[in-house]
Amino acid sequence: MSDPDEGASANGAGAAAVLAAGIGGCVLGLCALAGDASASIGHLFNIWNPTGPLSGVTSAAILAWLVAWGLLSRHWSGRRVNLGRINLISALLMVVGLLLTFPPFMDLLQGK
Amino acid sequence: MFFGGLLMLTVGAAIMGLYATSATGSHWTLTPVQARLFSGFLALIALLAWITVLLGAYVIYPWYRAHAPAGTLDLSGYPQRLLMSKPSTTGWHDIGMEWKEHIAWFAPISLTVVAYLFSRYGKDLHALKSVRRAIFGLIALAFFATCVAAFFGAMLNKFAPVRGGSVITLMHEESHDE
Numbered sequence: 429m430s431d432p433d434e435g436a437s438a439n440g441a442g443a444a445a446v447l448a449a450g451i452g453g454c455v456l457g458l459c460a461l462a463g464d465a466s467a468s469i470g471h472l473f474n475i476w477n478p479t480g481p482l483s484g485v486t487s488a489a490i491l492a493w494l495v496a497w498g499l500l501s502r503h504w505s506g507r508r509v510n511l512g513r514i515n516l517i518s519a520l521l522m523v524v525g526l527l528l529t530f531p532p533f534m535d536l537l538q539g540k
Numbered sequence: 541m542f543f544g545g546l547l548m549l550t551v552g553a554a555i556m557g558l559y560a561t562s563a564t565g566s567h568w569t570l571t572p573v574q575a576r577l578f579s580g581f582l583a584l585i586a587l588l589a590w591i592t593v594l595l596g597a598y599v600i601y602p603w604y605r606a607h608a609p610a611g612t613l614d615l616s617g618y619p620q621r622l623l624m625s626k627p628s629t630t631g632w633h634d635i636g637m638e639w640k641e642h643i644a645w646f647a648p649i650s651l652t653v654v655a656y657l658f659s660r661y662g663k664d665l666h667a668l669k670s671v672r673r674a675i676f677g678l679i680a681l682a683f684f685a686t687c688v689a690a691f692f693g694a695m696l697n698k699f700a701p702v703r704g705g706s707v708i709t710l711m712h713e714e715s716h717d718e
Contacts (some may be wrong), residue, residue, distance in 0.1 A: 439661075439668070439670070439671065441660060441669055442660060442661060442674070443659050445653045445656050445657060446653065446657070446674045446678070448653075449649055449650060449653045449678060450551045452649050453646055453649065453650075456642065456645055456646070457642075476598070477599075477647055478601075478602035478605075479597055479598055479601055479602055479628065480605060482601065482641050482642075483597070483598075485642070486593075486597065486642075488646050488651075489649075490645075493649055511670035511671065512670045512672065512673075514670075514674075515670060515673055515677065516676050518677075519677060522646070522681060525646070526643065526646070528567070529636060529639060529642035529643050530639055530643075531635045531638040531639055532635065534638075
């Protein structure tokens with residue numbers, strides 16, 4: 429895929445933020461599915477009882493997002509990357525995350 | 541609902557502002573002051589999104605999912621139990637709340653990245669097509685997530701209102717004892 433911003437200045441920091449958001453969204457979906465499919469994982473995610481497993485699912489996703497952002501920023505800062513490709517990967521990760529949070533799709537995957 | 545509604549309005553305004561200032565062929569070039577102000581506006585929207593989901597998950601949701609003591613017949617103080625007590629309303633929990641409680645978190649993550657991208661590349665967005673696409677993709681996702689969460693929030697509140705604890709009382713019934 430060609431980069432429409434070819435010739436522009438370094439965009440690595442921006443690309444890191446975009447990809448990290450996709451990773452965070454995808455981890456949110458994966459954790460939501462895991463917590464729903466397995467009672468033991470759901471119990472593991474229950475880090476604050478009044479909110480239940482949602483507290484652990486969202487905390488894990490936020491942690492994954494911030495860690496990914498930090499690591500990617502350190503790796504790509506000051507560099508030029510193909511942001512068009514990063515956008516596409518991030519969009520795919522977000523779609524996966526969105527689908528995995530949609531209850532009928534979750535149930536379909538679990539054969540319910 | 542107040543925070544969710546406010547978030548929908550402000551995200552809508554941000555989409556219009558971003559489009560007006562960064563679309564190809566737009567003649568509106570932001571001055572440094574305007575860019576700083578708009579950057580601050582986007583940061584405030586991201587903060588609002590975080591406040592909304594945190595309040596929702598850690599203040600409202602515990603009220604919603606409160607367990608009714610055994611033998612409770614009046615489930616009006618236990619919205620989740622009330623919805624799940626009838627086949628005609630159980631879908632509002634199984635699909636509505638189950639989706640809303642997760643999808644809402646896409647909004648603050650996306651809006652934080654949008655605010656960051658604008659603060660870093662805002663003045664060059666005319667030229668940076670891929671950054672512009674990323675910003676519009678993320679803010680569209682945030683708007684969609686906010687709309688889904690707000691819709692189900694409103695519907696759930698209609699079918700099984702979350703009343704919360706007895707401590708928070710905003711209005712009292714007028715007394716006509718005279």
